[in-house]
Amino acid sequence: MNIFKKFGLGLLISLFLTISANADKIRIGTEGAYPPWNSKDASGKLIGFEVELAWALCRYIGQQCVIVEQDWDGMIPALQMRKFDAIMAGMSITDERKKVITFSQGYADEVASLAVMKGSDLEGMETPEGINLSLGGSGVNKALKTITGALAGKTVCTQTGTIHQNFLESGDVGKVNVRTYKTQDDVNLDLASGRCDVALAAAVAFTDYAEKSGKPVVLVGPTFSGGAFGNGVGVGLRQASQMGEDSAQGKRDAALLKAFNKAIDQARKDGVISRLAIKHFGFDASM
Amino acid sequence: MDFDLIINSFPKLLFASITTLKLLSVSLFIGLFIGLFFAILRIKNNIILGKIAYGYSYTFRGTPLLVQIFIIYYGFGQVELIRESFLWAILKEPYWCAVIAFALNTGAYTSEILRSAFQTIKPGFIEAGKSLGVPNKLIFYKIQIPIAIRQSLPAYGNEIILMLKGTSLASTVTLMDLTGVAKYIISTTFKPIEVFIIAGSIYLFFTFIIHNVIKFLEKKYSF
Amino acid sequence: MELLSFGKTGWGDELIFATIMTLAVSVTAMLIGFIFALIFTPLKLSKNKFFNLIANFYTTIIRGVPELLVIYLFFFGGSSAIMFVASIFGYNDYIEINAFLTGAFSIGIISGAYSTEVFRGAIQSIDKGQFEASNVLGFNKVLRFYKIILPQMLRLSIPNLSNVWQITLKDTSLISVTGLVEIMRQSYIAAGSTRDPLLFYTVAAILYLILTFLSMKIINRLEIKYNKGY
Numbered sequence: 001m002n003i004f005k006k007f008g009l010g011l012l013i014s015l016f017l018t019i020s021a022n023a024d025k026i027r028i029g030t031e032g033a034y035p036p037w038n039s040k041d042a043s044g045k046l047i048g049f050e051v052e053l054a055w056a057l058c059r060y061i062g063q064q065c066v067i068v069e070q071d072w073d074g075m076i077p078a079l080q081m082r083k084f085d086a087i088m089a090g091m092s093i094t095d096e097r098k099k100v101i102t103f104s105q106g107y108a109d110e111v112a113s114l115a116v117m118k119g120s121d122l123e124g125m126e127t128p129e130g131i132n133l134s135l136g137g138s139g140v141n142k143a144l145k146t147i148t149g150a151l152a153g154k155t156v157c158t159q160t161g162t163i164h165q166n167f168l169e170s171g172d173v174g175k176v177n178v179r180t181y182k183t184q185d186d187v188n189l190d191l192a193s194g195r196c197d198v199a200l201a202a203a204v205a206f207t208d209y210a211e212k213s214g215k216p217v218v219l220v221g222p223t224f225s226g227g228a229f230g231n232g233v234g235v236g237l238r239q240a241s242q243m244g245e246d247s248a249q250g251k252r253d254a255a256l257l258k259a260f261n262k263a264i265d266q267a268r269k270d271g272v273i274s275r276l277a278i279k280h281f282g283f284d285a286s287m
Numbered sequence: 288m289d290f291d292l293i294i295n296s297f298p299k300l301l302f303a304s305i306t307t308l309k310l311l312s313v314s315l316f317i318g319l320f321i322g323l324f325f326a327i328l329r330i331k332n333n334i335i336l337g338k339i340a341y342g343y344s345y346t347f348r349g350t351p352l353l354v355q356i357f358i359i360y361y362g363f364g365q366v367e368l369i370r371e372s373f374l375w376a377i378l379k380e381p382y383w384c385a386v387i388a389f390a391l392n393t394g395a396y397t398s399e400i401l402r403s404a405f406q407t408i409k410p411g412f413i414e415a416g417k418s419l420g421v422p423n424k425l426i427f428y429k430i431q432i433p434i435a436i437r438q439s440l441p442a443y444g445n446e447i448i449l450m451l452k453g454t455s456l457a458s459t460v461t462l463m464d465l466t467g468v469a470k471y472i473i474s475t476t477f478k479p480i481e482v483f484i485i486a487g488s489i490y491l492f493f494t495f496i497i498h499n500v501i502k503f504l505e506k507k508y509s510f
Numbered sequence: 511m512e513l514l515s516f517g518k519t520g521w522g523d524e525l526i527f528a529t530i531m532t533l534a535v536s537v538t539a540m541l542i543g544f545i546f547a548l549i550f551t552p553l554k555l556s557k558n559k560f561f562n563l564i565a566n567f568y569t570t571i572i573r574g575v576p577e578l579l580v581i582y583l584f585f586f587g588g589s590s591a592i593m594f595v596a597s598i599f600g601y602n603d604y605i606e607i608n609a610f611l612t613g614a615f616s617i618g619i620i621s622g623a624y625s626t627e628v629f630r631g632a633i634q635s636i637d638k639g640q641f642e643a644s645n646v647l648g649f650n651k652v653l654r655f656y657k658i659i660l661p662q663m664l665r666l667s668i669p670n671l672s673n674v675w676q677i678t679l680k681d682t683s684l685i686s687v688t689g690l691v692e693i694m695r696q697s698y699i700a701a702g703s704t705r706d707p708l709l710f711y712t713v714a715a716i717l718y719l720i721l722t723f724l725s726m727k728i729i730n731r732l733e734i735k736y737n738k739g740y
Contacts, residue, residue: 362708455576
């Protein structure tokens with residue numbers, strides 16, 4: 001029994017040793033694979049709009065930040081597992097996500113778009129410039145009908161666990177043959193190689209890919225916002241009720257939410273968000 | 288425990304298991320022939336053929352199935368030469384990429400099972416055939432193959448179950464099999480335990496059926 | 511070929527490091543599996559029906575369900591488990607469960623189920639005379655297990671454990687969801703960055719083959735050493 005006791009003790013000690021001593025640093029998780037929101041440079045360092053915005057917000061909050069990389073499909077579980085305290089990964093604020101985590105106010109908005117390779121028969125789709133699914137109306141319905149007809153029988157690719165996947169599976173565009181991928185990069189690869197007829201993602205993701213790879217990727221159809229596409233991108237945080245509102249953890253999480261909201265207000269007032277947005281997106285995507 | 292979720296996701300998962308079963312059966316069917324082919328290469332007295340067969344079997348058993356799928360799907364997908372050729376019609380579809388990878392993989396394990404079955408046939412059976420004047424080719428088809436099949440049933444049954452689990456890797460190349468749909472439901476509802484219970488049960492159910500069918504066949508064809 | 515070189519521009523050093531990581535996770539998982547097996551094997555062989563049930567539950571489910579699902583369960587369900595454990599201790603400030611432990615633990619549970627079956631088979635094939643002799647000599651159950659059964663069980667298990675090791679080694683390719691940089695993940699990163707998946711996944715296959723080859727050589731040596739005198 002002595003061996004087991006020693007081993008058990010050793011296990012406990014190593015577990016405690018892995019408890020971070022950074023009790024006062026804010027850990028922010030990002031994907032690092034969704035340019036221009038967040039990506040990695042050649043040396044593997046995290047860069048992008050949200051990385052710079054994170055530093056700015058932490059300056060306003062007055063605490064040190066650590067930015068942690070995390071795969072998209074494990075993003076929310078990692079937050080709940082306390083791998084980090086906040087998510088800034090181009091995550092749109094949706095009701096579905098609000099069931100498990102909470103969001104700060106939105107700091108930037110993005111529109112989604114369909115994309116094809118040049119020469120596809122989907123080019124020149126007859127639709128309005130942009131449709132907002134939350135507003136609804138006959139214009140939106142007509143556009144959705146056009147899109148449904150265009151997508152019928154085609155293979156549409158998008159990233160797993162995104163608002164884009166939710167939209168394609170919502171039935172708004174009928175039954176589509178959806179293929180989901182782990183990262184946006186994989187979507188781009190299969191679009192370029194011809195495995196996908198059309199792909200759906202943030203418009204800027206496609207323009208960024210077209211620019212960097214030189215491949216003839218063309219946006220088609222309207223830009224989407226609202227409805228399944230959520231209401232802007234915000235900072236994802238743990239719900240205070242998760243560990244109990246009266247526990248030290250719950251209080252800490254609630255305080256973090258307040259701090260981020262205040263910081264975003266300040267950053268917006270000082271024009272920081274707009275400046276960063278123009279720098280990375282080429283236009284003011286701030287909310 | 289969210290029972291509503293369990294009830295709601297059950298039909299979706301059941302539907303997805305049809306894809307899983309399709310993948311499994313096609314891969315096993317093709318793999319069986321591949322396995323038989325390479326097993327025969329191994330038992331012939333030709334050193335070169337034997338080494339080729341051994342090399343194939345060693346490679347596909349010594350590397351993870353995931354690597355094999357990725358090489359076929361992503362690796363071949365990026366080679367311009369393949370994209371221009373007629374092969375693209377097949378390799379373009381993730382379904383066939385997965386089937387090819389699974390078939391080659393199960394072929395390697397099957398060839399080992401069949402080889403060892405061939406090599407452990409009691410010589411008495413073959414001698415009896417020879418003494419009756421049965422031509423060699425006929426001995427092979429009428430005596431060796433049936434006996435080998437019967438002797439490999441337990442090990443092959445195991446291989447079928449391993450392949451059933453292997454089909455779950457199809458979800459890594461966009462195929463919506465049972466695991467793929469389970470992954471999707473988990474990532475949208477954040478209730479992994481409930482989904483795991485259903486998806487796991489469906490897999491276990493299939494395992495149970497396969498196990499009993501093999502047992503039945505073993506009894507039926509015992510000698 | 512320069513892509514594979516060492517140094518800043520080549521991926522060679524990252525791949526070597528990833529290979530070491532794969533080995534480290536596999537070894538850790540195998541050891542964790544042993545711990546599980548040492549717990550569940552006696553349960554399986556005990557006369558107590560309830561213990562049998564628990565042990566059979568463990569081996570049947572873990573061996574019958576695809577590894578990906580087991581890994582998802584532990585990774586995505588880990589938060590509930592941690593919340594639960596934390597509430598027992600009152601509260602815990604930051605439980606940073608690193609990717610290595612999560613991955614090794616998930617694979618370890620799977621490896622343990624297979625090891626349990628191997629140990630069970632080995633114990634059942636030990637000559638009954640051993641049990642009778644230890645009874646006659648007055649050994650109690652615990653002493654009998656440690657001094658007589660365990661050494662023989664380990665020796666008899668080596669061939670089948672080598673199979674479990676192969677399975678464990680290859681299963682580590684599935685834990686990229688935890689973010690751990692082992693061979694598969696490193697190849698994925700390199701392939702994405704250089705847009706050359708064929709090269710890097712082929713290299714990954716070769717790396718696994720090397721690991722498999724070396725493992726077989728070492729295990730053969732072990733078998734010879736431990737079978738001396740039999």
